[in-house]
Amino acid sequence: MKTDSPVDLRALLKDLKTLVDIESPSTDLAAISRVMNVVEGWARDLSAETRALPGGTREMNFGVQEGKKYILVLAHVDTVWPHRTLQGMPWREDGDRVYGPGTYDMKAGIVGLFHALRSFNKKWPEGGIRLMVTPDEEIGSPTSRGHIEQAAKGARAVLVVEPPVADSHHLKTGRKGTGQYIITFTGIASHAGNKPSEGASAITAAAEAVLALQGLARPDVGTTISVGKISGGTATNVVPAECSIDIDLRVSTMSEAERVDKAIHGWKPGDGRVKVSIKGGLNRPPFEQSPGTLALYEKAKVIAADLGFELGHEVVGGGSDGNFTAPIAPTLDGLGSPGDGAHASHEHVRLDRWPDHVQLLTRLIQEV
Numbered sequence: 126m127k128t129d130s131p132v133d134l135r136a137l138l139k140d141l142k143t144l145v146d147i148e149s150p151s152t153d154l155a156a157i158s159r160v161m162n163v164v165e166g167w168a169r170d171l172s173a174e175t176r177a178l179p180g181g182t183r184e185m186n187f188g189v190q191e192g193k194k195y196i197l198v199l200a201h202v203d204t205v206w207p208h209r210t211l212q213g214m215p216w217r218e219d220g221d222r223v224y225g226p227g228t229y230d231m232k233a234g235i236v237g238l239f240h241a242l243r244s245f246n247k248k249w250p251e252g253g254i255r256l257m258v259t260p261d262e263e264i265g266s267p268t269s270r271g272h273i274e275q276a277a278k279g280a281r282a283v284l285v286v287e288p289p290v291a292d293s294h295h296l297k298t299g300r301k302g303t304g305q306y307i308i309t310f311t312g313i314a315s316h317a318g319n320k321p322s323e324g325a326s327a328i329t330a331a332a333e334a335v336l337a338l339q340g341l342a343r344p345d346v347g348t349t350i351s352v353g354k355i356s357g358g359t360a361t362n363v364v365p366a367e368c369s370i371d372i373d374l375r376v377s378t379m380s381e382a383e384r385v386d387k388a389i390h391g392w393k394p395g396d397g398r399v400k401v402s403i404k405g406g407l408n409r410p411p412f413e414q415s416p417g418t419l420a421l422y423e424k425a426k427v428i429a430a431d432l433g434f435e436l437g438h439e440v441v442g443g444g445s446d447g448n449f450t451a452p453i454a455p456t457l458d459g460l461g462s463p464g465d466g467a468h469a470s471h472e473h474v475r476l477d478r479w480p481d482h483v484q485l486l487t488r489l490i491q492e493v
């Protein structure tokens with residue numbers, strides 16, 4: 126750990142513990158707003174103008190001026206962890222790591238951001254900074270998506286304080302688009318021994334669909350398809366009338382998303398008596414690596430080199446709210462705290478690397 130760093134690690138940890146102590150699963154809006162209130166308090170201390178938007182998103186403006194392009198920062202306070210996770214997975218500092226639910230993804234990102242903002246002494250960059258703190262990123266951002274897209278329209282750059290890639294600490298310059306489909310098959314029930322031919326098996330149709338639809342994958346261009354859940358049937362001696370499958374789709378380009386969507390909707394079972402109903406679709410569009418994003422990364426890389434560390438970048442499979450802004454404004458993701466174990470019991474932040482990344486974010490905000 127560098128001793129000459131202007132970032133106070135103890136102060137970062139104190140703020141992080143404050144946020145982690147308030148458990149905030151996506152499904153509990155009251156808990157979410159308790160975390161929001163703390164963050165909004167920090168923003169008010171910096172004289173930010175704040176407002177609550179429908180659905181629970183809070184917008185916080187630091188020196189934003191009418192008619193001028195601002196820097197948009199995206200953060201979410203929800204976590205994948207249910208209440209009382211802290212009992213079995215408590216806050217724990219161990220050497221150069223701090224463990225706990227929601228540390229790495231992404232409460233430390235919010236804390237690092239506020240340490241950056243405080244260091245500006247209320248002297249905001251040209252056009253100001255708009256921070257969107259959202260309540261539902263981990264469940265696909267149903268209420269915040271519209272607010273995020275609207276905010277991106279006035280932004281000259283979007284910085285996402287999700288964590289960098291685990292281990293390598295690389296920034297994220299692209300993310301796959303994500304889709305979910307639920308397909309329900311409705312056949313005809315019949316006695317499996319006495320009248321099998323009168324039945325139309327929903328399970329047979331589902332089995333055909335699993336193989337046919339997974340066959341649409343093209344990993345060479347980033348398209349993966351996985352049926353993650355299947356359920357159906359009532360009893361061993363009944364030809365099943367019901368079955369359903371849940372599909373996870375990842376794509377690197379919009380054209381691939383369209384190809385797969387069309388094929389899913391066009392697919393027909395071998396037995397024409399089985400009815401097929403399809404729900405879902407593309408939830409987050411692909412965050413395609415653009416020249417604007419790479420230019421932001423180049424700036425970050427130069428700053429990192431000046432701070433004394435090497436900074437890489439990569440395209441990752443998981444989505445974030447950066448997927449919504451990337452088609453609208455240059456977006457750079459992974460500007461939160463280094464660590465590992467997102468959505469896993471070993472979730473932690475790397476204390477030896479965190480201050481460097483806070484400094485990186487601070488300088489980047491000043492220079493974009």
Ligand SMILES: [Zn+2]
Pocket residue numbers: 201230231262287288
């Ligand atoms: Zn996250």
